[in-house]
Amino acid sequence: MENVLRNSSVKTLLSMCMLFVCCFLSFASTADEKKNIPLQGQWEEGKRSISINYPVSISWDGTCLYIESLSPRSTIHVTLSNGVENVCDETIPAGSCPATLYIGALDPGEAYQLVLTNQFGDRLEGTID
Known part of the structure; x- marks a missing residue:
């Protein structure tokens, strides 16, 4: 009788774990994906005669900027x-x-202006809708 109860408890625990994993995976798959934010402007970092462009990119997932x-x-x-x-x-x-950078949820339907600057005077701009 004791083995039956123990097996039943193990099965219940495994079922609960499987339910938790399925719920977690379902939630994770519905989370917002990162969207690239197009940037316009110049980012030259005080170019000299020999230089390499260092692009900056930014993306947004609904709560954070990357x-x-x-x-x-x-x-x-x-x-x-x-x-x-x-x-x-x-x-x-x-x-x-x-x-x-954690931003939190933004008001839906409102446009937000994004500006990136550096110590060289470079400026990039984008919009989050």
Whole structure:
């Protein structure tokens, strides 16, 4: 009788674990995927006669901004604004990319202006809708 109860408890525990895993996987698959944010502007990092372009890219998943840069030279200042107030005003030290900035949920249907600048005077702009 004791073995039957033990087997029943193990089966119940395994069933609960499987249910948890299925729910977790279902939730994970419905999470927002990262969307690349097109940027416009110049990012030259004080070019000299011999230089390499260091592109900066940024993506958004609904709650976080993901900033990537191949350059260890630029300190990147990130500003995200709805036109009235700044939602994000962060500085990413040189050589600290990739970086993730938690923004939280933005108001649906509202456009947000994204601006990235560096110490060389370079500026990139994009929009999150």
